[in-house]
Amino acid sequence: MRTRVRRIGVHVSISGGLHLSLERAYALGCNTMQIFSHNPRGWAVKGIPQGAASYFKTRRKQLNIAPLYIHTSYLINIASGDRILRKKSLDMLICEMQRADAIGADYVILHTGSAAGYDEQLSRMRAIETLNEIVLSGEWKAGLLLENTAGEKGDIAATIHSLSEILNHVNESFISGICFDTCHAFAAGYDLRDYKGILNISNEIEKYIGIDKVKLFHLNDSKGSLGSHIDRHEHIGIGKIGAKGLQELINFEPFRKIPLILETPKKKETDDPMNLERVRKMIKAKH
Secondary structure, eight states, X not given: OXXXXXXXXXXXXXXXXXXXXXXXXXXXXXXXXXXXXXXXTOSOOOOOOXXXXXXXXXXXXXXXXXXXXXXXXXXXXXTOSOHHHHHHHHHHHHHHHHHHHHTTOSEEEEOOOXXXXXXXXXXXXXXXXXXXXXXXXXXXXXXXXXXXXXOOTTBSOSSHHHHHHHHTTSOTTTEEEEEEEHHHHHHTTOOOSSHHHHHHHHHHHHHHTOGGGEEEEEOOEESSOTTOOOOOEEOTTSSSSHHHHHHHHHHSGGGTTSOEEEOOOXXXXXXXXXXXXXXXXXXXXXX
């Protein structure tokens, strides 16, 4: 019986052109990847030339890189109490969805935002209203994924239950599911260091969201301790989660088909290859 190849990748740079992100991922041996489709720290966004988009789609198919994930701008805050910022965030998210379709991306990953001094429940309702407003403005082939956060002050989506609240109140055809970030979950208080903790989180996901709604793992170790609410990613196996827990997680039966994207630190050219090799060994060790 043929074993299904696990989809493993990293966040790659689009510097020099979108198509170069594909070459960077392929050179690392990745069969999935994540990108920003533009500068994530600015509101101004240049259009994608049709020729560049067509070449990108053709080349991605040739390299068999799938799924393709686009991470949204860091500036988006659809939960903001500031109407101007919320409108800019709405427009930017629509732009992200349009760009995803232009290059044939499968999913767009969103941090829903922060209450920023406002009531968290009220802010979550603002996020829901904004998403439903976007639903009425168009349709896209790419699916939207909500990412769990680290539980820093003002976070509105640090728990599985809070994510489910948003999912359950927005049109299902727009939101495809969630992206589960291991560093964020650990910082928010979910213990991923052993089988018991992983079983607990699996049960919680199944109860409130459904395992089938987990479309991606952001596989990152954590510089911060359990429940620290510190969003600081670490190299695989040397953070506070550790190799044992991460290996248990990615090989846990309900999670074994979920793609993995690493967002580990990139200070040296050898960092991505090192982390990818560690993950590949973790998977092989269980087969």
